[in-house]
Amino acid sequence: MEIQLSMLVLEVRDLARSIAFYRDLGLDVPDPPPDRPVVVHRMGSGVSLLLTTSFAATYDPAWSRPTGGYQQLLEFYVGDDASVDRIWAELVAAGHPARMPPTQTAGPYAAMVDDPDGNVVLLTSDEAARPMPDGSLRE
Incomplete structure (x- = not known):
């Protein structure tokens, strides 16, 4: 069996604020159960994003929670270059810290913004990151 990334777990400080950010990004994140500080959103690629305050x-x-810098980037394929521009502008206008404006990098057209916990979200139009209909990635 080939090992697959099935879930990305983010330890967040404020669950409601993080849910709002990822909804602003365009994910259909559900409300958490009333008795648990956790929410899961399963994407079309098959990978789930889990937000929690306590795992x-x-x-x-x-x-211990990291105190500086960032250790990872969460790449979200958002479609074409215009979508990168639009989503980045909407997130920044909503008050989320801009890290890199839309830029043609040495690879994909991309932009970066911080989520409420300082995780760096990379918005890209990189076709290599677009999932195939069966959930696999392009080679």
Whole structure:
């Protein structure tokens, strides 16, 4: 069996604020259950995005929240270059910190913005990141 990335788990400080950000991004994130600080959104690619405020702290006694910089980028394929421009502008207008305006990089046309917890969200029109109808990525 080939190992597959099935879920990306983000430890967030404020669940409602993070849900609002990812909804602003365009994901149909559901409301969390009333008794649990967690929400899961499954994307068409098959990968799920899980937002939680307590998993790591509950199960890993050595866990501590990073205090500076960033360790990962979450790349979201959003379609064409105009979509990168539009979504970046909407997120920045909504008050989310801009990290890189829409730019033609050495690779894809891309922009970066921070989510409420400082995770860097990369918006791209990179065709290589567009999922195939069966959920696989282009080669």
